[in-house]
Amino acid sequence: MRARLLARHRPYEIAVLVAAALSGVLILTLNVRPTSVQVSMPAPILIAWELGQIAVGVVGLLGILWPGRLSTGLGLELASVLVLGTITGMYAVAVLVVSGRNSVVAISFMMAVSVGSFWRAAQIVIDLRHLARVCESATYEQLRTGVT
Amino acid sequence: MITAPAPAAPHWVQVALSVLGILGGGTGLAAIAAVVVQRGKFKADAADTLTEAALTLVQPLQTRITQLEGEALSARSELGTLREQVNQLQFVVRVLTRTLDRWRAAIRAPDATLRKVRATVAESDRIPEMDR
Numbered sequence: 001m002r003a004r005l006l007a008r009h010r011p012y013e014i015a016v017l018v019a020a021a022l023s024g025v026l027i028l029t030l031n032v033r034p035t036s037v038q039v040s041m042p043a044p045i046l047i048a049w050e051l052g053q054i055a056v057g058v059v060g061l062l063g064i065l066w067p068g069r070l071s072t073g074l075g076l077e078l079a080s081v082l083v084l085g086t087i088t089g090m091y092a093v094a095v096l097v098v099s100g101r102n103s104v105v106a107i108s109f110m111m112a113v114s115v116g117s118f119w120r121a122a123q124i125v126i127d128l129r130h131l132a133r134v135c136e137s138a139t140y141e142q143l144r145t146g147v148t
Numbered sequence: 149m150i151t152a153p154a155p156a157a158p159h160w161v162q163v164a165l166s167v168l169g170i171l172g173g174g175t176g177l178a179a180i181a182a183v184v185v186q187r188g189k190f191k192a193d194a195a196d197t198l199t200e201a202a203l204t205l206v207q208p209l210q211t212r213i214t215q216l217e218g219e220a221l222s223a224r225s226e227l228g229t230l231r232e233q234v235n236q237l238q239f240v241v242r243v244l245t246r247t248l249d250r251w252r253a254a255i256r257a258p259d260a261t262l263r264k265v266r267a268t269v270a271e272s273d274r275i276p277e278m279d280r
Contacts, residue, residue, distance in 0.1 A: 040161045045169050052173065075183025079176040086172020090165050097161045132186075134203070 013081075013120060014064065016113055020084060021057020024050055036098035037091060049087060056084045071131055078124040085117030247272050 027033060027050050063076030092110035095103045254268040
C-alpha cells in the first residue's frame with residue numbers, strides 16, 4: 001500500500017527504470033550495441049555498462065516497491081539512481097564525442113535523465129538523514145499520533 | 149562478442165568514461181553497503197510508519213482542517229442569527245405597510261375629517277402586533 005502510494009508520484013523515474021532494464025535486456029539478447037558506446041568504452045566497461053542497465057532497472061524498481069523498511073527501499077533506490085545517472089551520463093558523453101552536434105536531441109534527453117537521477121539521489125540522501133534523525137528522537141507512538 | 153573499438157574515439161574518452169563508470173558504480177555499491185551497515189540506525193516500526201516528510205506534510209493540514217471546521221461552525225451560527233433578524237425585519241415591514249395603508253385610506257376617504265383621521269392614528273398606536 002505504502003509502496004504503491006510512493007510509487008504513484010514518480011512516473012518518470014519508474015518509466016526510466018523500466019526502460020533501462022528493457023534496454024539492457026534487449027542489448028544482450030539481440031546483441032546490438034550503439035556504435036558510439038562501442039567505440040568509446042573499453043570492453044570490460046562496456047559489459048559493465050550493459051549489465052548495469054539491467055541491474056539499475058531491477059534494483060531501482062525493487063527499491064521503490066520494497067515492502068519492508070522504508071530506509072532499505074530508499075537505499076536501494078539511491079544506489080540505483082546513482083548508477084543510472086552514471087550510465088546515462090556515460091552514454092551522453094559517448095554520443096557527444098562520436099556524433100557531436102548531430103545528436104543534440106539524444107544528448108539533451110540523456111543528460112536530463114542523468115541530472116534527474118543525481119537530483120533524486122541527493123533527495124534520497126536528505127530524506128535518509130531526516131529519517132535517521134526522526135528515528136533517533138521520536139518513538140513509534142509519537143509518530144503515529146502525529147498522523148492520526 | 150564485442151568488436152574491436154573503431155579508431156574514431158580518442159583514447160581520452162575511453163579513459164574518461166572508464167573513470168566515470170568506475171566512480172558511478174563504486175558510489176552505487178557504496179550506497180548499498182552503507183544502507184546495509186546502517187540498518188540499525190532506523191528503528192523498524194518507526195521507519196515503516198513514516199518519514200519526517202509525511203509528518204511535516206500532515207501536521208499543518210490537520211491544524212488547517214481544525215481551523216476551517218471552527219470557521220465553518222461560527223459561520224453557520226452567524227447565518228442562523230442573521231436569518232432570524234431578517235425574519236423579524238420582514239414582519240415589522242409588513243406591519244408598518246399595513247398601518248400606512250390604513251392611514252392613507254383614512255386620509256383619502258371622501259368623508260375624511262381631522263377627527264376621524266386622528267381616531268384612526270390613535271387606534272393604530274394600540275395595535276398589539278407592534279409590541280414585539
